[in-house]
Amino acid sequence: MKAHILAALLLATPVLGGPAAAQDNPLQNSAAWDDLRDSVLGLAADVPLDLAVLDLDAPVRAHEAAIVPIRLTQPPGAPAVQAVTLVIDENPAPVAAEYTFGPAMAPLDFEFRVRVDSYSDVRAIADTGNGNRVMAGRFVKASGGCSAPAGKDMAAVEATMGQMRWRTDSQNGRQIGTLMIRHPNFSGLQRDQLTLLNIPAHFIDRLEVRQGDDLLFTLHAGISISEDPVFRFAYDPNGQPIHVHAEDTDGNTWDQTFEAVNG
Numbered sequence: 001m002k003a004h005i006l007a008a009l010l011l012a013t014p015v016l017g018g019p020a021a022a023q024d025n026p027l028q029n030s031a032a033w034d035d036l037r038d039s040v041l042g043l044a045a046d047v048p049l050d051l052a053v054l055d056l057d058a059p060v061r062a063h064e065a066a067i068v069p070i071r072l073t074q075p076p077g078a079p080a081v082q083a084v085t086l087v088i089d090e091n092p093a094p095v096a097a098e099y100t101f102g103p104a105m106a107p108l109d110f111e112f113r114v115r116v117d118s119y120s121d122v123r124a125i126a127d128t129g130n131g132n133r134v135m136a137g138r139f140v141k142a143s144g145g146c147s148a149p150a151g152k153d154m155a156a157v158e159a160t161m162g163q164m165r166w167r168t169d170s171q172n173g174r175q176i177g178t179l180m181i182r183h184p185n186f187s188g189l190q191r192d193q194l195t196l197l198n199i200p201a202h203f204i205d206r207l208e209v210r211q212g213d214d215l216l217f218t219l220h221a222g223i224s225i226s227e228d229p230v231f232r233f234a235y236d237p238n239g240q241p242i243h244v245h246a247e248d249t250d251g252n253t254w255d256q257t258f259e260a261v262n263g
Contacts, residue, residue: 024060024138025060025138025140025141026138026139027049027121027123027137027139028139029046029121030089030121032090032094033087033121033123036087040087040094040095041085041087041095046135047125047133047134047135048134048135049135049136049137050136051075051136052078053074053078053079053081053128053134054073054074054078054124054126054134054135054136055072055073055074055136056071056072056122056123056124056136056137057070057071057072057073057138058071058122058138060138060139060140060141061140061141061142062116062140062141062142062145064145064148065115065116065143065144065148066115066144066145066146066148066226067115067226068114068115068122068140068142068226069111069112070111070112070113070114070122071110071111072108072109072110072111072124072136073107073109073110074107074109075107078106078107079128079129079132080103080105080106080107080108080128080129081101081106081108081126081127081128082100082101082127082128082129083099083101083126084099084101084124084125084126084127085097085098085125086098086099086123086124087122087123088114088116088117088120088121088122088224089120089121089122089123090116090118090119090121091115091116091117091118091120091146091224092117092146092187092189092223093222093223093224095222096222096224097112097114097219097222097224097225098219098220098221099217099218099219099220100217100218101216101217102214102215102216102217103214104211104214104216104235104236104237104238105216105217105234105235109233110217110231110232110233110234111231111232112225112226112229112230112231112232113225113226113230114145114224114226115145115146115187115223115224115225115226116140116142116143116145116224117142117144117145117146117147118142118144119140119141119142119143120139120140120142121137121139121140122137122139122140123135123136123137124136145224146223146224147187147189147190147191148190149190149191149193150184150186150190150193150199151227152184153193154192157184160182161182161183161184161252162183162246162252162254163182164180164181164182164244164254165178165179165180166178166179166180166242166244166258171234174234174235174236175234175235175236175237176233176234177216177231177232177233177234178230178231179230179232179244180228180230181204181228181229181230181244181254182228183203183204183227183228183229183246183248184202184203184227184228185202185203185204185225185226185228185229186199186200186201186202186203187201187203187223187224188200188201188223189223201223201249202249203222203223203225203248203249204219204221204225204229204247205220205221205222205247205248205249206218206220206221206245206246206247207219207221207244207245207246207247208245208246209231209242209243209244209245210242211238211240211241211260212238212239212240212243213240214240216233216235216242217231237260239260241257241258241260242257242258242259243255243256243257244256244257244258
């Protein structure tokens, strides 16, 4: 894949303009969540919503169910979020992602893209330390995201898998980093458009991003992170290079280092 094509795709990443009004598409708690909360997450009671700590922005109706933008934000002065579990209630594998965040990511402003398989609540359960948890979420109207056809043929997958792009911009005194990784992130529910056979699940399940030795974030993912995942996030730079380590479910690993940004 030519570098200029990768750059164009990076610049075309859907970016939410800012948190939507809470009434636009609030969570619609369901029987699915009642079961997941206890059996999957081990939470005996609901986690409180608190916009003073965390908000989750997502479209009311997704333009494309396979690349639904999700943005997690915190207001200035909010307690630092140490970890987030992202749950898409009605997806085949509801726990979409588990993130941890380093101190440089606070206050959180973090965006990525997911697959949504049917009309569903999309919720983030955040850990702010000392056993404190808050929840944020939206109800998203989308369908078929986990089985949507892959965007490229298998030859293109082999040729580009693992390629990375990185860019930064300054905004309001912080750096805004954008990381793109070429990977099909096959969900296991898609069909090869030539053979019509199911494509086995094959996705990035581990990701670690650091500046120098300091952690920015880690990801432990399932099938719901979109093809060619893109992560856009604010962070406080420390003058050290950015190191990215990715692993997928087939045992492939990729490492890349990007030059430091000074302020």
